[in-house]
Amino acid sequence: MAGLENPLGLAALAAVAVLVVLLRFARRGPLVTVGSLWLWRQVPAAPRVHRRVRTDLPFWLQLAAVVALAAALARPFWSAPARPGGGAPLVAVLDVSASMQTHEAAGPRLETARALLDAELAALPTGTPAMLVAAGARPRVAMRWTTDVAAVRAALANLAATDEPTRLPRALALAEAEQRRRPGTRIAVATDLPPAAGDVAWHAVGATDDNAAVTRLAVDAPPFAPVRAATVTATVRNFAARPRAVTVRADVDGVPWATRPVILAPRGSAEIRLEAPPRDGVVTVALDGGDALAVDDRAVTALAAARPLDLLLVSESDTLAAALSALVGSLPDGRLEIVNPAGLRERDAGSTASALHPVAILDGVVPGHAGALARPALLVAPPPDNPVCPGRGVAAHPAVVDWDDTHPILAGVEGLAALGVPRATVLRRPPWGTEVLHAATARGGFPLLVAGEVDGWRRACLAAPLPTPLTDADALPLVVVTLS
Numbered sequence: 047m048a049g050l051e052n053p054l055g056l057a058a059l060a061a062v063a064v065l066v067v068l069l070r071f072a073r074r075g076p077l078v079t080v081g082s083l084w085l086w087r088q089v090p091a092a093p094r095v096h097r098r099v100r101t102d103l104p105f106w107l108q109l110a111a112v113v114a115l116a117a118a119l120a121r122p123f124w125s126a127p128a129r130p131g132g133g134a135p136l137v138a139v140l141d142v143s144a145s146m147q148t149h150e151a152a153g154p155r156l157e158t159a160r161a162l163l164d165a166e167l168a169a170l171p172t173g174t175p176a177m178l179v180a181a182g183a184r185p186r187v188a189m190r191w192t193t194d195v196a197a198v199r200a201a202l203a204n205l206a207a208t209d210e211p212t213r214l215p216r217a218l219a220l221a222e223a224e225q226r227r228r229p230g231t232r233i234a235v236a237t238d239l240p241p242a243a244g245d246v247a248w249h250a251v252g253a254t255d256d257n258a259a260v261t262r263l264a265v266d267a268p269p270f271a272p273v274r275a276a277t278v279t280a281t282v283r284n285f286a287a288r289p290r291a292v293t294v295r296a297d298v299d300g301v302p303w304a305t306r307p308v309i310l311a312p313r314g315s316a317e318i319r320l321e322a323p324p325r326d327g328v329v330t331v332a333l334d335g336g337d338a339l340a341v342d343d344r345a346v347t348a349l350a351a352a353r354p355l356d357l358l359l360v361s362e363s364d365t366l367a368a369a370l371s372a373l374v375g376s377l378p379d380g381r382l383e384i385v386n387p388a389g390l391r392e393r394d395a396g397s398t399a400s401a402l403h404p405v406a407i408l409d410g411v412v413p414g415h416a417g418a419l420a421r422p423a424l425l426v427a428p429p430p431d432n433p434v435c436p437g438r439g440v441a442a443h444p445a446v447v448d449w450d451d452t453h454p455i456l457a458g459v460e461g462l463a464a465l466g467v468p469r470a471t472v473l474r475r476p477p478w479g480t481e482v483l484h485a486a487t488a489r490g491g492f493p494l495l496v497a498g499e500v501d502g503w504r505r506a507c508l509a510a511p512l513p514t515p516l517t518d519a520d521a522l523p524l525v526v527v528t529l530s
Contacts, residue, residue, distance in 0.1 A: 058116035065112060069105055134230045135175040135191070137221040138163045138198070141237035142180045142205055143212030148238070148252060148339040155252045156207045159236035162249040166234045167199050177224060178202055181217035181237070183210040191224075209341050214239055218246070257285040258292050258310060259342035260331050269529070270355045270377045278320045278347065280331045284310035293334040294318050298349060299327035326351035354379035358421075360390050361409035369516045370407075373525075387411045410511065422504045424528065427511040430471050435496070435507035437471040444470050444485035444510075446494060453482050455497060455506075455530045461523040467510035470494060479507065483527070495527065 140163055146156040167176060176198045178189040189201040214237060222244070225231040233245070238252035262281035267273075284290045290310045296303040301324045308316050323329070332344040355377050359370055367384045374380040383404065385393055390413055406423045412432040413419070419434070430437035445466040449456060456462070462483070472492045475481055479496035486492070497506040508528065516525050 053120060056116055056120050058112070058119050061112045061116075062109065065105070065108055133171040133174045134232045135177075135228050136166060136170060137177045137179060137224050137231060137233045138166060138202065139179045139181055139214075139217050139221055139233065139235040139237075140188075140202065140205055141212055141214060141235075141239065142182045142207050144207065144209050144341050145212070145238055145252075145339065146207040147341050148254065148257065150252060150254055150338070154207075155238050156205075158251045159238075159249065160202060160205070162251070163234060163236045164199055164202055166247070167195050167202065170195050175228075178205075179217050179220055180205050181212055181214050181235075182208050183213060185213075185217035185220045187220075212237070212239070215242070218242065218244070254338050255286045256338040257342070258290050258333055258335065258337055259283055259285065259339070260294075260333060260345040261315070261342070263329070263331060263345050263347040265329075265347055265349060267349065267352065269352075270380065271352055272378060273326045273349065273352055274322045275352075276323055276349055278323070278329055278331070278349070280318045280320065280345070281315055282308060282310065282318060282333065283315040284313060287312050291335065294331060295334060296320050296329065296331045298323050298325050298329050301325060301327075303329075323349055354381065356380075356404040357382045358404045358406045359384045359409065360387055360406060360411060360413070362386055363409060363514075365514045366409060366512055369512075369514045373516055387413060419500070419505070420503065423506075425505075425507045426528075427509065428471055428473075428507060434505075435471075435476060436474045437509070438474065439472050440469055441472050441485075441487045441489070441492070442469055443467075444487045444492075444494065446483055447486045447491065448484040450480070450482050453480070453497070455482055455495075455527060457530070459523060459526050459530065465523045467494075467513075467524070469511070470509040473507060473509045476507070478505070482506075485509070 140156075140159060142156070146154070146159065148155050150158065152158055170176060172195075173193050174195065175191050175193050176189075176195055177187070177191045178198050178201050180186045180188045188205060189198045192198060214235075218233075218235070221233045221235075225233060232247060234247040234249065236249040236251060238250065241248040241250060259282070260280055261283045262279075264279045264281075265276065266279070267276035278296070280294060280296070282292065282294060289312055292308050292310060294304075294306045294308055296305075303324055304320050306318050306320075308318065310316060320331075326349050329347045329349050330344065331346075337343065355374055357370070357374060357380075359367060359382060361367060361384070371382055371384070374382040381404070383393075404421065406419075406421050408423060408425045408428070410427045410429065412425060412428055412434050425435050428435040428437065430439055443466060446462050449462050467485075470485060470492075473494070473496065475493050475496055476498070478500050479498035481493045481495075482497050483493070483495035484491055485494035492509070493507075494509045495506065497504070499505065510524070512528060513524060
């Protein structure tokens, strides 16, 4: 049977007409500028005679290229009809997800599943087309259609289980699409999942449920706090129908941290909270006890070293300076340096390169010298006519109406729906930034906070001034956003 996988690809043949038109216009003679048309007007015009478009080798080469491109887009195919006696084409689907590493009495599930599909392929009559699909987190064609069944079996023998979950329905959709293109095609699936509906030869493997796993690790590290203030919560789950005893062991970069014995109920789970890590680094949580699937007995996360808050405040406001000093002074090893706009240039000129990189809060000013922004910077209430965070005037009493809750700045921040400010610069989103908070007044909306990166430095523009005192309850969401 012959056909086209993408009949719309034949629309590319319209380019043939374009090619002919271009050829016809290309045959016109060159234009020549003359001083007068008087002489040519005295000569009677010759009658028009239809002339056939003359072609040459380049034209035929271009035509062949257009036709070949259209054929490639249309993707023609030909398949032989199903042969009597079991010679129907076969799509073999092998589950290669992490659970296929489970050890049964007869060996790993993957090996059992591989043997079942290999028997299907070995039974195909000579010349029968076959195709192999590996079903993991995303389906992958391990061997395209071929009548060389030995090559398909060799590809099957080389497939290995991954550490990823399976999304078998996607692989089945791929196989069913091939079945529609080749009527009479059979689908054979080998997996440890329950059978799905449809005309599929389902080979179910696996019987044991002897498995306990670390299914989740959550790190809670307070900002600007020492690493010993961090906690890691491990979720351990029992997939078996009977109780199970396991031992949870945790270490950080190989340094032992904690050991906890846990009794898990049938199909139950438990959360183990680990406190006071010995250091920062790679956290490994593992289960002792042994089960049928070892790949999920270990989970890894990272615990970053806390860095003290180092701020440079550029402001003329004594009130803001005092409020920020009190806030930074309450944090371990917090450091705040305060300068006015005039003193910023002198500070940068007299500092070493290593001392130029504290986070700068620029309160209502955008310094003109280039070195001022060679550091992470937050520009607060920038004037409208500045080149870094351009604006178009000032709005009174805007309120936050939308925000990007996936942005890291807003992680753990709540109460934004009730956030309003007395005034704000009506920002235009700069090309380097993305909008984090969106505010609006009766006259329209505008970005209240944009953030991004310029020349390797993080930069943010907050359209509203920082509220004082910083401890006011209504100002708390904006203060938390500022610290983030």
